Amino acid sequence: MPLSSDMRLLRSTSLIAVLLAPLLTAPSYAQGAGYLVPATVKGDDHAKPKYECEAPGAPVITLETQSKYKQSDTSRATIDENANETYLKAVEPLRAYAKALVKIANDYVRSAPRNPAAAQCALAWLERWAAADAMTDMRSKQALFNLGQTLGGFALAYLQIQNASGLEEEPKKRVKAWLHTLGKQVATFMDNNREISGRNNHRYWAGLSATAAGIATGDRRLTEWGIDSARVGLAQITLEGTLPLEIDRGKRARDYHILATELLVATAELARNRGIDLYTEHNGALRRLVNRVVSSLDDPSYFERVTGAKQEPYPGDGTVPSNRIAWLEIYQSCFPSPEIEAVLASKRPVASSGLGGDLTLLFQVSR
Numbered sequence: 001m002p003l004s005s006d007m008r009l010l011r012s013t014s015l016i017a018v019l020l021a022p023l024l025t026a027p028s029y030a031q032g033a034g035y036l037v038p039a040t041v042k043g044d045d046h047a048k049p050k051y052e053c054e055a056p057g058a059p060v061i062t063l064e065t066q067s068k069y070k071q072s073d074t075s076r077a078t079i080d081e082n083a084n085e086t087y088l089k090a091v092e093p094l095r096a097y098a099k100a101l102v103k104i105a106n107d108y109v110r111s112a113p114r115n116p117a118a119a120q121c122a123l124a125w126l127e128r129w130a131a132a133d134a135m136t137d138m139r140s141k142q143a144l145f146n147l148g149q150t151l152g153g154f155a156l157a158y159l160q161i162q163n164a165s166g167l168e169e170e171p172k173k174r175v176k177a178w179l180h181t182l183g184k185q186v187a188t189f190m191d192n193n194r195e196i197s198g199r200n201n202h203r204y205w206a207g208l209s210a211t212a213a214g215i216a217t218g219d220r221r222l223t224e225w226g227i228d229s230a231r232v233g234l235a236q237i238t239l240e241g242t243l244p245l246e247i248d249r250g251k252r253a254r255d256y257h258i259l260a261t262e263l264l265v266a267t268a269e270l271a272r273n274r275g276i277d278l279y280t281e282h283n284g285a286l287r288r289l290v291n292r293v294v295s296s297l298d299d300p301s302y303f304e305r306v307t308g309a310k311q312e313p314y315p316g317d318g319t320v321p322s323n324r325i326a327w328l329e330i331y332q333s334c335f336p337s338p339e340i341e342a343v344l345a346s347k348r349p350v351a352s353s354g355l356g357g358d359l360t361l362l363f364q365v366s367r
Contacts, residue, residue: 033109033362035156035212036273039163045114051107053121057097059132064139065090065146075250077312091146094135095353098153101125102357105157108164110361119164122157127171129154130178136185144189145197148206149354151182152266155212156356162216176217183213187225200245201256204233204263211270223274230267230278233260237285241292242306251309254293254300258320261293262327266355269330279334290331294340297325326350329359336365 068084069076104125108118129135135151138144158175161167190198190206197203207229214223236243246256264286268278279286296302297320300311314320325343329350332340344350349360356362 033160034273035159035270035356035362036215037109037160037163040114040165045116045165046111049115049117051115051117051121053104053117053124056100056125056128057093059129059134060094060097061132061134062137062139063090063094063135063143063146065142066140067142075248075252077250077252087142094146094150097125097129098150099353102153102157102351102353105160106351106357106361108161110358114164116164116166119161119167122161123167123171123175126154126158126175126178130175133178133181135182138185141197144186145202145205147182148186148190148202148209151179151186151209152205152212153354153356155179155183155209155216158216159212160356160362179213180217180219180222183210183217183219183222183226186210186213187222190229196245199232199236200243201260201263203229204260204267207232208263208267208270211267215270215273223270226267227271227274227276227278230264230271231281233264234278234282234285237282237289239288241288241290243289247303247307250307251312253307253309254296254303254311255324257289257293257296257303258324261289262324262352262355265290265327265330269334272334287335294328294343297343322347322350323352326352326355326359329363333363333365 065087066083067076068079068087070078070080070083101122104118104122108115108122111118135147138147158179162172186206187210190203193203207226209226210222210229211226214220214226233243236245238244243257243260246260247253249256264278268286271278292302303311325347328340328344332344344360348364349358351358351360
């Protein structure tokens with residue numbers, strides 16, 4: 001029987017809806033420069049570049065840190081004040097270097113026209129530590145965790161400046177060889193790690209670092225290892241949008257969910273540049289996790305209910321610090337949301353040295 005005009009219209013409308021559905025639910029990816037800053041075309045950078053480039057701190061070659069948490073607390077949620085003081089003193093030079101490095105890289109991205117002198121400064125900082133084989137003598141498990149927590153920032157800084165004009169090839173080769181060495185060191189450690197830390201946020205830190213280092217050095221296998229490390233987390237995300245191993249952190253469960261989410265989202269952004277959409281895997285597990293975390297930023301009651309523990313408040317006014325929600329800029333560039341925009345609006349610019357610095361600069365959608 002021939003279809004009526006109304007039926008043909010209904011069928012055509014239904015077909016269009018089916019074809020458009022993936023587009024309506026897919027990430028938009030309208031953003032700024034992102035992590036992979038493109039090379040400038042001739043004439044789009046400073047003709048006579050200048051940049052005040054201070055010398056970096058002494059390279060940290062050897063590190064032997066221990067946990068800052070009380071070892072008697074199986075949830076690793078209670079800080080040992082004496083151990084924490086020792087820990088902070090040991091990692092301060094590392095943190096200071098990472099924070100200053102990404103700021104220099106961000107200065108290059110921010111400059112208009114592009115200032116290659118800022119990129120040269122960032123490269124000089126990286127080469128200084130590369131020449132000293134910094135972070136290659138890790139003498140404790142915690143020190144290897146620290147390597148996993150900082151390498152990502154190093155590699156993401158390099159990705160931002162690698163295409164700047166006028167950078168010499170020899171320093172770039174030395175820096176890439178160093179980043180590659182550190183990336184392999186992180187992956188090898190985690191491959192042999194049979195403890196819970198081989199599957200929780202420590203693995204996601206390692207994954208982000210390996211992915212960034214792999215992309216920076218052109219090592220496909222290292223990049224894939226890093227992305228697969230994110231998948232270790234994605235596979236664990238429940239229908240409620242939680243990570244069981246981070247729930248086990250008791251009074252710090254919300255905080256560790258925020259941490260895990262920032263690492264997985266940053267890795268998802270790098271994976272996107274490899275043509276991989278981690279947001280769709282495991283039935284949208286990462287988006288469930290993000291939704292759970294965003295809903296808890298001002299209200300930790302869900303985590304208090306499932307853990308049976310009052311969640312640890314943040315210092316100051318109790319709100320989540322801006323560096324802990326910097327990753328929302330990445331997510332907002334992919335999945336624009338009025339709710340997330342409201343969170344970011346009062347905090348911008350938001351930055352995290354472990355995620356490549358000023359993420360407002362790198363990912364805020366132009367409006």
